[in-house]
Amino acid sequence: MQETIQRQARKVLVGDHAVAEAVKLARTQVISAYPITPQTLIVERLAEMVDNKEINAKFIRVESEFAALASVYGASAGGARAFTATSSHGLFYMYEMLWWAAASRLPLVMAVVTRSLGPPWNIHDEHTDIMAIRDSGWIIGMAQNVQEALDMTLAAYKITEDSRVLLPVAVGLDGFILSHTAEVLEVPSQEVVDGWLPPRDPHIPYVIEPGGEPITMGNMVKSDAHHMLLKKMMDEAMDGAKNVIHDVFASYAKLTGRNNGDLIECVNCQNSDYVAVATGAWSGDIMKAVSDLREEGYNVGFLRIRFLRPFPEEAIMDVASRARGIIVFDRDYSTGLGGIIAAEMMGLVPQSVSFKGVIAGLAGVDVTPSEVKAAIKDFIDDAERNGPIRIRKTWLMQKMEGGKP
Amino acid sequence: MSIRIDQLPRDKFIMPGTAACPGCPLLIGLRQVMMALNGKMSLVIPAGCSSVIPGMSPATSYGVPTIHVPFASSPAVASGLVSAVRMRGNNGPVVVWAGDGASSDIGFAALSGAAARNEDLIYILADNEAYMNTGIQASGTTPWMAWTTTSPNGKTEERKEMALIMLMHKIPYVATASIAYPLDFIAKVRKASQIRGFKFIHLYAPCPPGLKFDDSYTVKIAQLAVETGIWVLWEYNQGKLTISPPSAMYKDKSKRKPLSEYMKLQGRFSKVGEDAMKIYEAKIDAYWNTILKLSELYK
Ligand SMILES: Cc1ncc(C[n+]2csc(CCOP(=O)(O)OP(=O)(O)O)c2C)c(N)n1
Numbered sequence A: 001m002q003e004t005i006q007r008q009a010r011k012v013l014v015g016d017h018a019v020a021e022a023v024k025l026a027r028t029q030v031i032s033a034y035p036i037t038p039q040t041l042i043v044e045r046l047a048e049m050v051d052n053k054e055i056n057a058k059f060i061r062v063e064s065e066f067a068a069l070a071s072v073y074g075a076s077a078g079g080a081r082a083f084t085a086t087s088s089h090g091l092f093y094m095y096e097m098l099w100w101a102a103a104s105r106l107p108l109v110m111a112v113v114t115r116s117l118g119p120p121w122n123i124h125d126e127h128t129d130i131m132a133i134r135d136s137g138w139i140i141g142m143a144q145n146v147q148e149a150l151d152m153t154l155a156a157y158k159i160t161e162d163s164r165v166l167l168p169v170a171v172g173l174d175g176f177i178l179s180h181t182a183e184v185l186e187v188p189s190q191e192v193v194d195g196w197l198p199p200r201d202p203h204i205p206y207v208i209e210p211g212g213e214p215i216t217m218g219n220m221v222k223s224d225a226h227h228m229l230l231k232k233m234m235d236e237a238m239d240g241a242k243n244v245i246h247d248v249f250a251s252y253a254k255l256t257g258r259n260n261g262d263l264i265e266c267v268n269c270q271n272s273d274y275v276a277v278a279t280g281a282w283s284g285d286i287m288k289a290v291s292d293l294r295e296e297g298y299n300v301g302f303l304r305i306r307f308l309r310p311f312p313e314e315a316i317m318d319v320a321s322r323a324r325g326i327i328v329f330d331r332d333y334s335t336g337l338g339g340i341i342a343a344e345m346m347g348l349v350p351q352s353v354s355f356k357g358v359i360a361g362l363a364g365v366d367v368t369p370s371e372v373k374a375a376i377k378d379f380i381d382d383a384e385r386n387g388p389i390r391i392r393k394t395w396l397m398q399k400m401e402g403g404k405p
Numbered sequence B: 001m002s003i004r005i006d007q008l009p010r011d012k013f014i015m016p017g018t019a020a021c022p023g024c025p026l027l028i029g030l031r032q033v034m035m036a037l038n039g040k041m042s043l044v045i046p047a048g049c050s051s052v053i054p055g056m057s058p059a060t061s062y063g064v065p066t067i068h069v070p071f072a073s074s075p076a077v078a079s080g081l082v083s084a085v086r087m088r089g090n091n092g093p094v095v096v097w098a099g100d101g102a103s104s105d106i107g108f109a110a111l112s113g114a115a116a117r118n119e120d121l122i123y124i125l126a127d128n129e130a131y132m133n134t135g136i137q138a139s140g141t142t143p144w145m146a147w148t149t150t151s152p153n154g155k156t157e158e159r160k161e162m163a164l165i166m167l168m169h170k171i172p173y174v175a176t177a178s179i180a181y182p183l184d185f186i187a188k189v190r191k192a193s194q195i196r197g198f199k200f201i202h203l204y205a206p207c208p209p210g211l212k213f214d215d216s217y218t219v220k221i222a223q224l225a226v227e228t229g230i231w232v233l234w235e236y237n238q239g240k241l242t243i244s245p246p247s248a249m250y251k252d253k254s255k256r257k258p259l260s261e262y263m264k265l266q267g268r269f270s271k272v273g274e275d276a277m278k279i280y281e282a283k284i285d286a287y288w289n290t291i292l293k294l295s296e297l298y299k
């Protein structure tokens, strides 16, 4: 493998096309997906690549998302490198297969272009869809920009196929904000990717093929304790994935010069009194608010969650133990609980540290850096005056005319 | 293609000690599939009795590479699996072995999709005419008037004619078969394995507890289904539709055994009285008519 930074092509791509580019560079062999806005550009681009023979892959034009995931799962069981992509209602239509695929311990990569859930029909961005698969056994990453959507998709193949992991990987990118927005990005060459990501070994972990070894996958289990053990092994693989994710991005960085961190990206998060937390594309706006506040003298940093699973527990505890306050921005919610990241993090933040969860930007509602800035400022001022304060759930949203929505 | 029973492989493709009920038709049918292909295939099996029959992991009694998959997913999983193994240079048959519920109800869209794409699969619908694994509930192929736990007074709707539905997918091969006619069935599976594209075989597999008959009668019931004409063995092969030899003589209605001989052995038809029996016979005639007309169309 080359150890020096390699020349890359500079391109202008929207997020969906960047993902398709990564799927091509990874020499994916079987692709199956069903159209849903805002993921459609991925499917269309990949179908085009297959038809034009830009990529030597089979495209299975399925009749549903359930079949899309089922067929790439079958392809993985048959020894191929496989990919699918979906969004929102499509992801939910896959739900049963998501769990089956993960517990089968087969490598798979899926892009999830985040979108809100109806009713009412709404194609705009929200993270609740990808959050809903967090218990299923998938590794879940969230990209911040188009460059990272490409890098993370490529990395996903190396992570999922690592014999210490063998769990499927979902790469999230925000609907429209990334999927349909063109950015300049750097694309590694095919030779560089080939050197870094060798073809999949079809026998890891196992292959089901005509005339092959007569193994069986998935029949009933003799003892429930054995089934429970398999769950524990999945959990251990998730833990092991933390190191693998670190190694994969480190080796990728050697070739590309890009490394945005491991499970988290930390921007002054370890030496600041206050830390804002978020995931996905709006992290850029939140970072902008944070840096404005720093200029105004506030001692505040930013922690971006890159991977929701495995959950960056250690990194969060480390940051929280040094801070005076943590404020979490969730573009997602669990009805009856609140922001999901806030809920998952709060227990890791010591009682002596102030904590606030903010739900914002649901259903594609635009959140400006100045709104974020005001929310962080309020929190810090409140915590300094009255701290420690502990508020898991607040809603940041516009007042509707007439008082009622 | 003539087949002699003494030339069939004698290997034990299914190990003894399965979890199947006595007289299970699926075990008979699956064994015939494995004999037909000499065990050189891979199996994709959705939820159903056939996911329980092989017994408990880490052991299994199925001696061929097998993947058990969610109830609605088998045609789609198999589409991906066959794509992968073909790319890797393996041309062996990938066989979906699915129940009637999996095929005619919950997995219907996936089956239709895989057939419309003409995936290179052999799809065998092993039809015991109800959801047996969950305790005998009515499915899309449960026949009219049949008792099940969800049709306690007899099913009020018609069954779906799955083979005819699949025929209209314009796939190269569609056939019906019966576990009581192994040579016919094995010949069909072998023929299917020589054809590229989607092959659909609808296998009649009567289940003793589900249909409520004595477990020594499995083969007899399947035979009676053909002899009374309620199950017609036919084959569509790349443009040509023919009545298969075991059913050929029953084109002539007078050669058919009385339907009551088939029905009276099955508790599920206990509500079928004389009037209903007449309506039933008319339905059988209508089905034969359709098949015979199709055989003229697809000459
Ligand atoms: C999504 C889903 N719904 C329901 C079930 C429960 N279930 C398991 S097997 C089965 C019936 C299978 O019937 P059929 O396909 O006719 O096969 P058979 O058992 O009769 O061989 C059902 C309803 C399931 N496994 N998955």
Ligand code: SF4
Pocket (backbone or CB within 6 Å): B019, B020, B021, B022, B023, B024, B025, B026, B027, B049, B053, B128, B132, B133, B207, B208, B209, B210
């Ligand atoms: S219920 Fe019927 S099909 Fe199922 S295992 Fe028993 S005999 Fe076989």
